[in-house]
Amino acid sequence: MSSSSASTSDGADRPIDGPIDAPIDAAVGGATHGATDGTPAGARSGGGRLVLVGTPIGNLGDLTPRSVDALAAADLVCCEDTRRTGRLLQHAGIRARELRVVNDHTEDRAVDDVLARLGRGETVAVVSDAGMPGISDPGESLVAAAAGAGFTIEVVPGPSAAITALVASGLPAGRFAFEGFLPRKGSGRTERLAAVAVERRTVVLYEAPHRVARTLDDLLRACGPDRRVVLARELTKLHEEHWRGTLASAVARVSDIEPRGEYVLVLDGAPAPAEVTDDHIVAAIDRARAAGASTRDAVAEAAAELGVPKRRAYALATR
Ligand code: SAM
Numbered sequence: 361m362s363s364s365s366a367s368t369s370d371g372a373d374r375p376i377d378g379p380i381d382a383p384i385d386a387a388v389g390g391a392t393h394g395a396t397d398g399t400p401a402g403a404r405s406g407g408g409r410l411v412l413v414g415t416p417i418g419n420l421g422d423l424t425p426r427s428v429d430a431l432a433a434a435d436l437v438c439c440e441d442t443r444r445t446g447r448l449l450q451h452a453g454i455r456a457r458e459l460r461v462v463n464d465h466t467e468d469r470a471v472d473d474v475l476a477r478l479g480r481g482e483t484v485a486v487v488s489d490a491g492m493p494g495i496s497d498p499g500e501s502l503v504a505a506a507a508g509a510g511f512t513i514e515v516v517p518g519p520s521a522a523i524t525a526l527v528a529s530g531l532p533a534g535r536f537a538f539e540g541f542l543p544r545k546g547s548g549r550t551e552r553l554a555a556v557a558v559e560r561r562t563v564v565l566y567e568a569p570h571r572v573a574r575t576l577d578d579l580l581r582a583c584g585p586d587r588r589v590v591l592a593r594e595l596t597k598l599h600e601e602h603w604r605g606t607l608a609s610a611v612a613r614v615s616d617i618e619p620r621g622e623y624v625l626v627l628d629g630a631p632a633p634a635e636v637t638d639d640h641i642v643a644a645i646d647r648a649r650a651a652g653a654s655t656r657d658a659v660a661e662a663a664a665e666l667g668v669p670k671r672r673a674y675a676l677a678t679r
Pocket of ligand 1: 417488490491492494496519521565566567593594595596622623
């Protein structure tokens with residue numbers, strides 16, 4: 361263990377000043393990540409650090425000691441809402457040196473100022489209202505700009521509703537697709553729903569309570585009634601609930617009970633397409649021919665319809 365350690369009441373040695381597996385020169389202050397061109401972390405930047413700090417998604421007990429330390433040590437804390445983050449800091453018994461509002465509307469405008477402060481060697485922390493910054497929350501632009509300018513990026517991980525819901529869903533979690541919030545309307549929504557419908561991996565979606573019913577309805581239309589879904593509600597809070605069923609039963613449920621609280625929808629992946637046999641291909645070619653297509657066109661149509669190579673369809677059409 362590279363960092364100092366202390367014996368705790370359970371007799372175990374715990375690191376007190378750095379990450380467990382940190383190399384010796386990175387033991388204090390957490391792991392460091394330099395620019396991708398090999399410039400040592402902070403070397404170009406005069407030591408400025410951007411620190412992404414995870415915060416609870418509903419249960420203050422999930423605020424980690426490391427998050428508290430990072431917020432207390434920052435020269436500036438960027439947050440979505442100063443009152444909300446102020447309450448969190450108060451709960452932790454710390455006073456931030458300076459809070460600045462950085463939300464979806466102001467993040468891009470904040471970038472130059474944050475880069476200037478990192479350039480002066482300051483430490484800038486980023487939190488969102490809940491969970492991990494950058495996950496359907498501000499943070500991404502600041503990280504991209506700071507990393508691009510060669511500053512050190514650090515993460516103090518905390519809970520995220522997506523991962524919390526996924527691991528409790530019982531659906532395959534080895535590979536999954538995070539979709540965040542679907543576009544609210546228009547072709548963007550239609551296209552995303554079509555992509556979700558054929559996605560083979562488990563899909564994790566965020567949704568506001570007053571839109572859960574409509575989104576489940578749209579998912580039902582896109583994916584069919586039998587697709588399994590888990591509605592993860594009020595995670596880590598008093599009324600935490602994991603409801604499991606099919607899309608058809610989920611739609612029926614939310615029409616009975618008006619959704620309240622925060623929701624993550626975890627959707628089972630699309631089933632593997634059924635194997636296309638020679639008989640399927642011959643039947644598709646025969647249908648196209650019967651409708652008046654030439655052999656060449658019938659082969660092309662059948663191949664496109666069933667997603668098989670034209671060569672295979674042609675061989676069957678001419679055997
Ligand atoms: N950055 C956050 C994270 O890491 O999870 C997500 C922020 S996003 C603006 C808010 C959405 O996350 C909510 O609409 C809901 O879908 C989901 N969410 C957040 N907290 C939740 C909770 N305690 N239970 C269920 N869903 C939650």
